[in-house]
Amino acid sequence: MDSRQLRYFIAVYEQRNLSRAADQANVAQSAxxxxxANLEAEFATPLFERKxxxxxxxxxxxxxxxxxxxxxxxxxxxxAKSRKAPASSPATSRSAWPIPG
Amino acid sequence: MDSRQLRYFIAVYEQRNLSRAADQANVAQSAxxxxxANLEAEFATPLFERKxxxxxxxxxxxxxxxxxxxxxxxxxxxxAKSRKAPASSPATSRSAWPIPG
DNA sequence: CATTCTTACGGGATACGTAATCATG
DNA sequence: CATGATTACGTATCCCGTAAGAATG
Numbered sequence: 001m002d003s004r005q006l007r008y009f010i011a012v013y014e015q016r017n018l019s020r021a022a023d024q025a026n027v028a029q030s031a032x033x034x035x036x037a038n039l040e041a042e043f044a045t046p047l048f049e050r051k052x053x054x055x056x057x058x059x060x061x062x063x064x065x066x067x068x069x070x071x072x073x074x075x076x077x078x079x080a081k082s083r084k085a086p087a088s089s090p091a092t093s094r095s096a097w098p099i100p101g
Numbered sequence: 102m103d104s105r106q107l108r109y110f111i112a113v114y115e116q117r118n119l120s121r122a123a124d125q126a127n128v129a130q131s132a133x134x135x136x137x138a139n140l141e142a143e144f145a146t147p148l149f150e151r152k153x154x155x156x157x158x159x160x161x162x163x164x165x166x167x168x169x170x171x172x173x174x175x176x177x178x179x180x181a182k183s184r185k186a187p188a189s190s191p192a193t194s195r196s197a198w199p200i201p202g
Numbered sequence: 203c204a205t206t207c208t209t210a211c212g213g214g215a216t217a218c219g220t221a222a223t224c225a226t227g
Numbered sequence: 228c229a230t231g232a233t234t235a236c237g238t239a240t241c242c243c244g245t246a247a248g249a250a251t252g
Contacts, residue, residue, distance in 0.1 A: 003104045045185040052226045067179030078168030084146040153251045
């Protein structure tokens, strides 16, 4: 299980369709198909039902989606907090900034 | 930023030393060195100070460590909840199980 | 010289895209 | 035939380990 797989999984979940999900995630359909299959193999349980009109999440898929959103949100927060220049408004801080130079 | 990188980062943070971290994470020193450098490049900020006796986390490193632990814990939880056979004790459930067959 | 991090380099695994295939209506 | 998922296959990218290099005490 990997953060990239979770991103792809979310795209498929939200679009219910590999074509649109591929567009949303900027990747080819086949890559998404592979990654979903890998996740299902890892969890030993199907995450989507394959319908003639697209992919419909199973109960396990629904559960994973909630976790996946939490995880990706946490990673985005970590990224923002770790990056240089937190970029809060100067007016909100009364004391001096540690401006280099 | 990737879940694998976070695992490696945690090992380095906890060991303060690439050799021991490599042992803890079952990977070579050079791989850890690369991944830490990649993270620092991505965040445009150093995560460790290189001392002659090992690696000492910066303030940004300390911040990232807290986030990393949360994220990996969330991924472990997602993994456990998504896997087949949630494995709660049968005695705790009064009604019948959806046993196939 | 011992220890520790960094850099160079080559092999192996993984992810990817194009295209062909199967399934459905 | 139109739509949508899977599979096949070759390519590109990334990760990794061995080994050499640079810094410190």
